[in-house]
Amino acid sequence: MSLPSASCPRCGAPRVDGPECPACGVIYLRAEARFAAQQAEARDREAREAAQREAEDQRAALREALEAHSVPTFVSPLAAAQAVPEPSAEGITFHPGEALGDGALEARLRLAVLPVALVGAWFAVQSPLFHMLLRTFLTMPVHELGHAVTAWFCGYSATPTLWVTHVSPERSTFMVLLLSGLLGALVWQGWKRRRWAWMGVGAVLLAALGAGRFGLDHDQAQALIYFGGDAGRMVLGTALMATFFVPRGHYLHRHQLRWGFVVIGASALMDSFEMWWGARTNVDRIPFGRVEGAGLSDPSALVDTYGWNVSRVIHWNVNVGLACLAALAALYLVFLWRDREALRG
Structure with a gap:
């Protein structure tokens, strides 16, 4: 008072x-x-x-x-007095001790998860029981998706199911236009947002679409679609494993989806690669014959229908597998180099 x-x-x-x-x-x-x-x-x-x-x-x-055709911005004195964050620091929350610990944990996960997943998948496919379970529930859908993706990039409509992929007998203009539009949108968004990786991926896939649609005749495209089962399984498996390196805050990171993808990807890659690597010295590993309800198996169709010899089938599948492993190794080393400070701490 x-x-x-x-x-x-x-x-x-x-x-x-x-x-x-x-x-x-x-x-x-x-x-x-x-x-x-x-x-x-x-x-x-x-x-x-x-x-x-x-x-x-x-x-x-x-x-x-x-x-005057312009809209002013009114800033209160309180807001004007606040410090403006650096653009490079947006989205970063600093918690003393906590952020450093999370960064070190993430670096160690990136160091260990891919090798452990690949080695674990390699040993799993050696066991008849685990191999059967992996192929039934994880890798066969990826195999059929490999057929479908190859067909799409050759200009055909395709619908993958669990054990068979239905491919249209003739090329589909609608599929070519749809895929071109989606990839063109990816390139445009990459340019608009300055995401050069998006632009690069979109441009490469557009080139692949052009080569598959206009560079291959019908028989060559059909042979590639059969080849795209195991080869596509290795490529898609590699892409799934690569999602483990998404940045923190990404949807796949926040919702832990990358863990499931790395398991599926490693299983898919090793399921195909282990078989074709072993086929170099044991041709009996190759599943020649007929598949009930689907016709000739992929290797039989390539050899009997499209004139590939067995050595060519083995050679190209092994090369695709080695290329996938090399891509994963390069990605692994890049992130290992980026995380070197966190690993030292």
């Missing part, structure tokens, strides 16, 4: 001891309460008037800006 004034709040006469002013007869406490209320009301009125004046000034500025 503030100290009483030395004069009467009403008439200004010198204040005396006692509850009333001898000059005007007012009670000091009541007069002081009324005076304080009047001062508070005056301050509120001044604040409202100032706010109204500011709003009128802003409306006037907005009208002038609209007439």
Whole structure:
């Protein structure tokens, strides 16, 4: 509570001891309460008037800006006084000790997960039981998707199912236009957002689409579609494993989907590669023959229908597998180099 004034709040006469002013007869406490209320009301009125004046000034500025075809930005003094974050630091939250620990953990996961997944998948496909389970529930859908993706990039419509992929007998203009539009959108978004990796991937895939559609005749395309089963399984498996290196905050990272993808990818890659690597010295590993409800197996169709010899089938599948492993190794080393400081800590 503030100290009483030395004069009467009403008439200004010198204040005396006692509850009333001898000059005007007012009670000091009541007069002081009324005076304080009047001062508070005056301050509120001044604040409202100032706010109204500011709003009128802003409306006037907005009208002038609209007439000049530009929209101004009003920044409050409080917001203007705040520090503007660096663009490179956006999305980064600094928690002393915690961020460093998370970064070190992520670096160690990147160091260990891919080798462990590949070695584990290699040993899993050696076991008849685990191999059967992996092929039934994980790798066969990837195999059929490999057929379908190869068909799409050769200009054919294709629908993958669990054990067979249905490919149209003739090329589909609609499929070519659809795929071209999607890849063109990827290139455009990469250019618009300055995501050069998007642009590069989109451009390479557009070139692959052009080569598959216009560079191959019907028989060559059909042979490539059969080859794309095991080869596509290795390529798609590699792509799935590569998702483990997505940045923190990415959808696949936040929702832990990359863990499932790395397991499926390693299983798919090793399922095909282990078989074709072993076929170099044991041709009996190759699944020649007929598949119930689907016709000739992929190797039989390549050899019997399209004239590939067995050595060529083995050679190209092994080369695709080695290329996939080399791509994974390069990606692994790049991120190992980037994470070297976190690994040292």
